[in-house]
Amino acid sequence: MRKLIKSLVVSKDLESHIDKMPKEVGSLGYDAWGFNSDINKIGVALFKQLYDHYFRVEADGLENIPKDGPCLIIANHSGQLPLDGTLIGIAMEMNPHSPRAPRAMIERFFPTVPFLGNFLNSVGAVIGDPLNCAKMLERGEAVIVFPEGIRGSGKLYSKRYQLQRFGNGFMHLAMKYNAPIIPVGVVGCEETIPAIANIKPLAKLLHVPYVPIALPFIFPAKVHLNFGKPIHFGNQALENGREITEQEVTKQVEQVKSAIRGLINKGLAERKRIF
Amino acid sequence: MTTKSKKELDVAKTTPSIDQTKQILITGAGGALAQHVISVLKREYRIVAVDFRRRVELGEDIPSYKVDFNKRGFEDIFRTYEFDGVLHLGRMGLHEANRTRRYNMNVLGTQKLFNLCLKYNVHQVLVLSTHHVYGADAYNPALLDETFPLKASELTQDLVDSVELENLSTIYKWKHPDLHITILRPCNIVGPGVRNTISMLLSQKYAPILFGFSPLMQFIHVEDMAEAIATAFRQNLPGIYNVAPDDWVAYQDALVECGCNRLPILSLPPSLPKLVAKFMNTRSFPEYLVNYFKYPVIIDGSLFRESFKWKPGRSLEEIFSYYREIK
Numbered sequence: 001m002r003k004l005i006k007s008l009v010v011s012k013d014l015e016s017h018i019d020k021m022p023k024e025v026g027s028l029g030y031d032a033w034g035f036n037s038d039i040n041k042i043g044v045a046l047f048k049q050l051y052d053h054y055f056r057v058e059a060d061g062l063e064n065i066p067k068d069g070p071c072l073i074i075a076n077h078s079g080q081l082p083l084d085g086t087l088i089g090i091a092m093e094m095n096p097h098s099p100r101a102p103r104a105m106i107e108r109f110f111p112t113v114p115f116l117g118n119f120l121n122s123v124g125a126v127i128g129d130p131l132n133c134a135k136m137l138e139r140g141e142a143v144i145v146f147p148e149g150i151r152g153s154g155k156l157y158s159k160r161y162q163l164q165r166f167g168n169g170f171m172h173l174a175m176k177y178n179a180p181i182i183p184v185g186v187v188g189c190e191e192t193i194p195a196i197a198n199i200k201p202l203a204k205l206l207h208v209p210y211v212p213i214a215l216p217f218i219f220p221a222k223v224h225l226n227f228g229k230p231i232h233f234g235n236q237a238l239e240n241g242r243e244i245t246e247q248e249v250t251k252q253v254e255q256v257k258s259a260i261r262g263l264i265n266k267g268l269a270e271r272k273r274i275f
Numbered sequence: 276m277t278t279k280s281k282k283e284l285d286v287a288k289t290t291p292s293i294d295q296t297k298q299i300l301i302t303g304a305g306g307a308l309a310q311h312v313i314s315v316l317k318r319e320y321r322i323v324a325v326d327f328r329r330r331v332e333l334g335e336d337i338p339s340y341k342v343d344f345n346k347r348g349f350e351d352i353f354r355t356y357e358f359d360g361v362l363h364l365g366r367m368g369l370h371e372a373n374r375t376r377r378y379n380m381n382v383l384g385t386q387k388l389f390n391l392c393l394k395y396n397v398h399q400v401l402v403l404s405t406h407h408v409y410g411a412d413a414y415n416p417a418l419l420d421e422t423f424p425l426k427a428s429e430l431t432q433d434l435v436d437s438v439e440l441e442n443l444s445t446i447y448k449w450k451h452p453d454l455h456i457t458i459l460r461p462c463n464i465v466g467p468g469v470r471n472t473i474s475m476l477l478s479q480k481y482a483p484i485l486f487g488f489s490p491l492m493q494f495i496h497v498e499d500m501a502e503a504i505a506t507a508f509r510q511n512l513p514g515i516y517n518v519a520p521d522d523w524v525a526y527q528d529a530l531v532e533c534g535c536n537r538l539p540i541l542s543l544p545p546s547l548p549k550l551v552a553k554f555m556n557t558r559s560f561p562e563y564l565v566n567y568f569k570y571p572v573i574i575d576g577s578l579f580r581e582s583f584k585w586k587p588g589r590s591l592e593e594i595f596s597y598y599r600e601i602k
Contacts, residue, residue, distance in 0.1 A: 026522035114487020129416040
């Protein structure tokens with residue numbers, strides 16, 4: 001069945017392009033997090049239609065993504081649904097310079113959802129656990145992280161393009177695994193599902209992060225992705241023989257945040273119209 | 276001077292000339308894994324085999340006993356033979372007894388074994404555990420290493436004895452370093468003769484799946500696992516080790532590869548598949564393992580592979596071809 005779908009939706013050009021990715025899989029096409037090379041290709045082929053024709057994504061700076069080795073793709077989060085992660089992932093796989101398998105960190109409740117949990121794993125997503133991120137960097141993967149988490153994706157339209165608090169976890173991992181950080185400014189996803197309120201009691205009842213009041217429709221906002229120059233922090237934890245303090249880590253996180261803010265402003269300036 | 280016949284010479288050729296000065300005890304001798312371990316180690320050690328189910332016939336060279344670990348007969352075996360090491364592979368399965376009896380045999384019986392090892396000056400014990408001790412949880416990250424918390428007993432009461440056995444082994448390991456305890460946590464052991472849940476499922480024509488779930492799994496061939504146990508025992512590097520290949524496959528893909536037809540069971544609400552499993556009441560789909568068919572438990576076997584310079588010899592394709600052929 002999978003082979004049939006793949007033969008119907010994945011063109012030979014697309015397959016040969018994705019095959020250039022430096023991605024190691026086991027003897028039956030899986031990796032340790034459930035990534036499957038065939039399902040990934042099917043996913044890219046399907047979502048590429050949305051990427052090209054619905055959101056008409058413009059991606060700049062893709063040459064900044066390293067050809068191989070561990071790296072962290074750090075972006076602003078928005079739009080209620082993880083569309084931004086999906087579009088960054090398609091941009092990474094379709095990168096004409098050097099395609100990479102995107103490993104997006106997703107909310108922990110996804111594995112409990114039938115079909116969706118397995119599908120997301122198969123195309124490259126994994127639950128946002130520090131151990132997952134660490135092991136993937138250890139194995140030379142390119143990991144997409146949204147340090148704002150649900151604070152970013154669940155924010156209301158009135159707070160669009162205002163960066164929320166960043167967690168520091170990604171910086172610790174970047175230093176430990178000597179992984180360069182590629183900041184990304186996402187513009188357009190804020191307008192895909194504009195929410196005016198969040199029904200917190202209902203979210204609590206349903207055990208989901210938020211329940212937005214929004215139109216049940218994903219608007220075809222034009223999306224701009226700006227990939228910035230890699231930022232290297234190295235293994236500063238051992239600099240001068242002392243442990244780096246959490247305050248210093250926060251300072252470095254602010255540096256990344258500021259780079260993303262600059263890239264968002266660039267995208268907003270480039271944007272001629274929302275749709 | 277006598278001349279050996281051709282037949283005798285052939286036998287001499289195939290039997291390694293190892294002095295066999297060391298004597299070891301292997302528990303759970305009735306199981307397929309233990310029998311493979313015996314066939315690997317019998318040329319290097321003098322083996323005594325025990326099993327709580329039955330007396331297993333292993334040939335004239337290998338004394339074999341049916342024994343309850345908690346009865347006096349077990350100590351008699353320690354008194355009769357001077358063991359240098361013990362490979363504790365025997366376990367009472369869920370289908371074999373109720374929770375209390377399993378606890379008595381698996382946990383208290385293991386404690387008895389450790390105490391006898393201390394009393395009779397045994398200085399090496401290898402304990403076979405399972406990856407099930409980590410527990411199948413939606414929040415599990417992949418590539419769990421040996422320091423990951425053991426959550427199985429929190430998720431199901433039926434795995435309490437497995438976790439307690441591990442905890443007990445760890446306590447003895449730290450309290451009595453001279454016992455040189457090695458604990459192995461293998462992934463799914465499969466292959467000819469293996470009668471555990473997953474092996475029985477792969478052998479069937481129809482196998483249940485939870486609708487919308489296909490957790491990633493790891494498999495190790497029973498002969499590879501026997502080699503891993505033998506390697507760990509020979510090198511004697513006490514510690515806790517996951518044992519798994521660096522290869523993975525989704526459960527439903529594994530079923531297809533083995534030529535099984537998938538039998539979907541509604542997965543929502545979460546209590547429904549457990550009720551179905553309880554109603555089915557089969558060894559191959561027990562209620563307490565339902566979550567293992569929903570969420571992955573992927574272990575990182577790199578510590579074992581690197582410490583013992585070991586890697587499995589059989590691929591997933593070779594493993595699954597056996598199950599295809601027996602159908």
